[in-house]
Structures are given as C-alpha cells and as structure tokens.
Amino acid sequence: MAGNLDRFAGLRVGEHIQGREYSPDNVQLMLYNAALWNAHRIHFDEPYAKKAEGYPGLVIAGPMLGDWLHQCVEEWLGEDGQIFSIDYSNRVATFVGATLSASGEITALRPDSREVEIDAYIKNQFGEIVTPGQILVRFADEG
Amino acid sequence: MSGLLSEQLLSTIGRKSELRREIVTRRDIRKYAVATDNRQRKYLDGDEAPPMFHVALFWDVVELWQLTPDGVSIDGLLPKFPLEKAMAGGLKIEYHKPIYPGDWLTSMRTLTDIYEKQGRSGSLIFYEVVMDIVNDDGDLVILEKTTRILR
Numbered sequence: 001m002a003g004n005l006d007r008f009a010g011l012r013v014g015e016h017i018q019g020r021e022y023s024p025d026n027v028q029l030m031l032y033n034a035a036l037w038n039a040h041r042i043h044f045d046e047p048y049a050k051k052a053e054g055y056p057g058l059v060i061a062g063p064m065l066g067d068w069l070h071q072c073v074e075e076w077l078g079e080d081g082q083i084f085s086i087d088y089s090n091r092v093a094t095f096v097g098a099t100l101s102a103s104g105e106i107t108a109l110r111p112d113s114r115e116v117e118i119d120a121y122i123k124n125q126f127g128e129i130v131t132p133g134q135i136l137v138r139f140a141d142e143g
Numbered sequence: 144m145s146g147l148l149s150e151q152l153l154s155t156i157g158r159k160s161e162l163r164r165e166i167v168t169r170r171d172i173r174k175y176a177v178a179t180d181n182r183q184r185k186y187l188d189g190d191e192a193p194p195m196f197h198v199a200l201f202w203d204v205v206e207l208w209q210l211t212p213d214g215v216s217i218d219g220l221l222p223k224f225p226l227e228k229a230m231a232g233g234l235k236i237e238y239h240k241p242i243y244p245g246d247w248l249t250s251m252r253t254l255t256d257i258y259e260k261q262g263r264s265g266s267l268i269f270y271e272v273v274m275d276i277v278n279d280d281g282d283l284v285i286l287e288k289t290t291r292i293l294r
Contacts, residue, residue, distance in 0.1 A: 022180060024180075028178060028180065031174070031178040032178040032179065034178070035175045035178045035199045036202040039210055040213065040214045041214045045214075052213070062232070063198050063234070064178075064179060066195060066234055067179045067193070070193070070194040070195060071193075074193075075182065075183070083194055083238060084237065085236060086194075086234070086235070086236050087233065087234075087235040089233035090232060092231075
C-alpha cells in the first residue's frame with residue numbers, strides 16, 4: 001500500500017508517541033489475574049499485601065504494564081504494520097490508586113527492512129518510569 | 144564471586160518442562176482484552192489475540208493444594224535457589240505469527256541460564272527461562288525469554 005510507504009517515509013527519529021492514561025482499580029486487577037489464573041494474594045488481598053508483604057496497597061500485575069506498552073505502540077501503528085518484538089522490565093512496583101501513562105519515542109528507523117525501533121515506557125503519577133521497554137515494529141510491505 | 148551457585152544448581156541449566164498444548168478460544172481472548180482495557184475491536188470481539196495473550200494462555204493451572212499460602216504456584220522447572228526474594232524481572236518476546244481463535248498452541252519452557260552478579264547491597268542471582276510456542280504445523284508462533292532477579 002502506497003499509504004504505508006508514505007507514512008514510513010514521514011517518520012522521524014525522536015518523534016513522540018503519546019499513549020493513554022490508565023487507572024486500574026480492584027475490579028480490573030481481579031479480572032486480569034482471573035484471566036491468567038493467577039492467585040497471588042498481593043493482587044487481591046489488601047490486608048495481606050500490606051501486613052505480610054509491607055506494600056502500601058494492592059500490587060498491579062507487572063505483565064499488565066507490559067501489555068500497555070504494546071497497546072501504546074499498536075494504537076499508534078494502526079493497520080500499517082505489526083510489533084515484531086519487545087524487551088521490557090518492571091523496575092518499580094505500582095499500586096491500585098496510581099495513575100499510569102504510556103508513551104514512547106522513535107529511536108531508530110531502518111528503511112531497508114521498514115523497521116522502526118521505539119523506546120516505550122509506563123510512567124507513574126510522579127513522572128517516574130516504572131516499566132521501560134524497547135519495541136521493534138515492522139511496517140507492512142507496500143502492495 | 145560465584146559462591147552462591149553450586150555445581151548441582153548449575154547442572155539444572157538446560158532442564159525442560161513438559162509440553163503444554165492449549166486451544167485458543169474467542170471467549171478467553173475477549174476476557175483478556177477486556178481485563179487489559181484494550182480498545183481495539185478485533186481483540187475485544189475475540190477475532191484475533193492481542194500481544195501477550197500467550198501469558199494468560201500458558202499460565203500454569205494448578206490444583207488448590209499446589210498453591211502456597213500466598214497463592215503462588217511453585218514453578219517445577221526451577222531448582223531451589225539460595226536466594227528467594229524476587230526482584231523486578233524482564234520479558235523479551237518475539238511475535239512470529241498471529242494467533243486466532245481455534246488455534247492449538249504448544250509451549251515448551253527451558254531453563255536456559257543461571258548466573259550471579261554483585262549488586263549494591265550484595266549478591267544477586269539471575270535466571271532465564273525461554274518459552275517456545277509452536278502451532279500444530281510446527282511453526283514458531285512466539286519466542287519468549289523471561290529474566291528474573293533474586294536477592
């Protein structure tokens with residue numbers, strides 16, 4: 001598709017990718033861990049999380065933040081290509097009540113393979129990066 | 144520097160899990176997409192699995208008695224480590240093929256590395272587990288490497 005080619009050609013290193021904000025509550029956290037079949041108490045048993053583990057609240061599951069890095073890049077990408085790989089880590093624990101935001105920045109462009117390297121991150125309400133990642137995107141071949 | 148890792152512990156590198164074969168259903172995709180607050184219709188309708196859906200598909204389903212009091216299932220692939228407090232971990236994932244409802248997928252996990260490093264407040268143990276996910280034609284669908292740090 002010519003549209004893809006045009007879009008790729010217009011990308012610039014340093015270009016910002018704005019994702020969205022997330023404010024996961026107990027209900028969302030419960031549904032997420034139920035979808036996984038994850039019974040770890042730190043995600044649903046608040047007295048346990050606080051008293052036994054010393055956390056300030058229920059711990060937001062790390063892989064859900066990884067999922068949001070994908071969402072940020074996929075929503076930007078639309079149908080023009082696909083995520084080929086991600087490398088991310090959960091650096092700082094986050095808790096129910098937090099407001100988390102996803103964003104990213106283009107760090108490299110490889111025209112030969114129509115690939116884009118993106119640094120993506122989840123930040124907490126204090127602006128700290130809690131989950132940094134690198135994502136490699138491949139734009140679809142032109143028709 | 145490698146005082147924590149015995150020969151016996153290191154000999155578990157290369158250990159593989161049993162194969163796990165699971166079917167992808169529209170309902171499971173929809174649950175995952177809703178729970179992660181995804182906004183894309185194709186995922187919310189379950190027409191295609193979003194990235195990281197495999198995390199839910201292959202999370203270990205164990206019986207109640209196999210859960211520890213804090214609700215965690217013991218990962219039988221791992222040896223007993225001399226450090227037990229888990230710190231942040233990382234995930235590296237390659238997506239080779241899309242996943243659709245009706246797909247049968249098979250995963251195999253391999254303990255690929257164990258090593259020690261000196262952190263600011265003492266020794267840390269790192270381990271790596273690679274999960275290969277293939278379809279019934281034997282094509283690689285997802286390759287995932289988990290790195291965990293123990294202190």
